Amino acid sequence: MDRYAVIGNPVEHSKSPVIHGEFARQTGQGIEYGRILSPLDAFRETVLRFRDEGGKGLNVTVPFKLEAFQLTTTLTSRARYAEAVNTLKFEQDRIIGDNTDGAGLVRDIQNNLGIAIERKRILLLGAGGAAQGVLYPLLDQDPALLVIANRTVDRALEMQRKVEQRDVLSRTVSAQTYESLAGLSFDIIINATSAGLTDSALPIPPGIFAADALAYDMMYGRETPFMQFARREGAQVADGLGMLVEQAAESFYLWRDVRPDTRPVIEKLRQ
């Protein structure tokens, strides 16, 4: 059986083994999928040992997505733009790096929630690895504008600068502080911060959700202060479980060339 795993620290909470187990059963692929707890200072060694023992691929989670990016010999264009890798594929001497987070988010919003991104006003909260991973896939959908707001505004400005350097529909992207969002309104607001992990509220001004707006929190498994705020403001609220399953499906497709059906897996996890 071909071997795969999710690697991270911590990693015991990861739902990836369950998700990939469901995909394998559904598509009849004979794979084995485990969890690898990597020491914080030995990511590279841990990955190479897994590969040398015959491992075929890895999902990479916190805090190693940037190190995984450094470790690759070949990058997909979306991983190069994200400057972070969440999927590794071992092929002969090559270590191929991909980033499926953005595709997962876009699929969840468009296919599962049935909401188009094209011509919408998007607010992306956060400028860490997750925000960087989804920025270009969101821009590919041709939104009317995309504003990035971050507590440390310099990080958001850096993301804006890179978009401008790359000349990717740069007119649609701007970086802002939370305070300067007052008076603006958006159709889709995506929380890509980790503030929910500590139950911290984000300083988002009221009135920021347009009519029928979507509030999307990449976190799953808990009702974050962002989600509570969005409900009070009358927005439609979604958590990141669908994105989690969709990004896993993209990884599975990269490894096995088979696209699993994500809906029954999302439903099963929700139960």
Ligand code: NDP
């Ligand atoms: P990073 O550590 O790289 O970035 C964290 C971001 O959150 C930064 O922008 C940081 O701002 C901001 N932040 C943290 N705490 C606060 C706070 N109290 N107030 C305001 N801003 C805050 O994390 P990631 O980008 O890797 O992950 C972010 C979240 O996305 C995580 O919760 C993760 O679980 C989730 N995620 C979900 C996925 C899914 O499939 N559903 C996939 C990937 C990620 P600053 O720069 O100022 O520090």
